[in-house]
Amino acid sequence: MPPPPDAEARRAVRPVICYPTDTLPAPDMALYGAALETAEVTATHIAAPREACCFEVPAGQFFRITCTGGPQVGDLNLWNAADLSERFYSGKTRALHGSHVSTGDRLWSSFPALRPLATVVRDDLDWYGIDAFGGSVHDVIGTRCDPYTGRLLSGSDYHHCCHSNLTRALADHLGLPLAEAEPHVHDVLNVFMCTGFTRDTGQYFMKSSPVRPGDALTFLAEIDLLGALSACPGGDCGAEHTSDSAPCFPLKVEILRPAPDALQGWVSPSRNAYDRSHGR
Numbered sequence: 001m002p003p004p005p006d007a008e009a010r011r012a013v014r015p016v017i018c019y020p021t022d023t024l025p026a027p028d029m030a031l032y033g034a035a036l037e038t039a040e041v042t043a044t045h046i047a048a049p050r051e052a053c054c055f056e057v058p059a060g061q062f063f064r065i066t067c068t069g070g071p072q073v074g075d076l077n078l079w080n081a082a083d084l085s086e087r088f089y090s091g092k093t094r095a096l097h098g099s100h101v102s103t104g105d106r107l108w109s110s111f112p113a114l115r116p117l118a119t120v121v122r123d124d125l126d127w128y129g130i131d132a133f134g135g136s137v138h139d140v141i142g143t144r145c146d147p148y149t150g151r152l153l154s155g156s157d158y159h160h161c162c163h164s165n166l167t168r169a170l171a172d173h174l175g176l177p178l179a180e181a182e183p184h185v186h187d188v189l190n191v192f193m194c195t196g197f198t199r200d201t202g203q204y205f206m207k208s209s210p211v212r213p214g215d216a217l218t219f220l221a222e223i224d225l226l227g228a229l230s231a232c233p234g235g236d237c238g239a240e241h242t243s244d245s246a247p248c249f250p251l252k253v254e255i256l257r258p259a260p261d262a263l264q265g266w267v268s269p270s271r272n273a274y275d276r277s278h279g280r
């Protein structure tokens, strides 16, 4: 369509932030950080390359995802351990905190609970910021690599996509058939992945992750959590993500319990207080 005479004036309207976060209840990061200093590892899980693992974290304890053998991206799902219908809501997390998360940001749960499931307490990649391409790490804009999109685009079946890895791991953990586990798998936090949108075409892009062995992303579990982490078949996601061609490494998940009273004053968040009458 030909642009209207006032096209430039309309384009020049300044944006406003959709969800200013100054009224969002803020986590006490000094308390969280001090509690993390006292925490000891109580369990360790490994997501093998092109596989996923499940883990449980009691409310008020930490979980830490660590890059081990080489640059590797992880796809994270989180659920309320007592009610799988409450799960990580990447879209609302994105609306509140932006396209990528880091220290102090929270992973929010689905409606109607809409509460923090976990808070990022420490991010060893927080130095990265936003690069010249508009890329950053730990995005909540991607979905997860999956065999359906692979089929659509390449016409072939690949079974070790993160969606399938998470489905198998959850099925094994809960003792469910694959068909019952699969609907619980949801859009992920792309741990360590470096992504953005191209400025000229607006397309989702990825580039080699800046993560190196020893780097970690650490969360406080705000409620009792069940988690699943897939070591993406894309490895560092510098080239492609739906094949066995990329070098791929394990990811470590550790559960850490803080010293008693180290989180004094912290309270596990309640479900959202909206009355759900929807105007009726």
Ligand SMILES: [Zn+2]
Binding pocket: 075, 144, 145, 161, 162, 163, 231, 232, 233, 234, 241
């Ligand atoms: Zn993946």
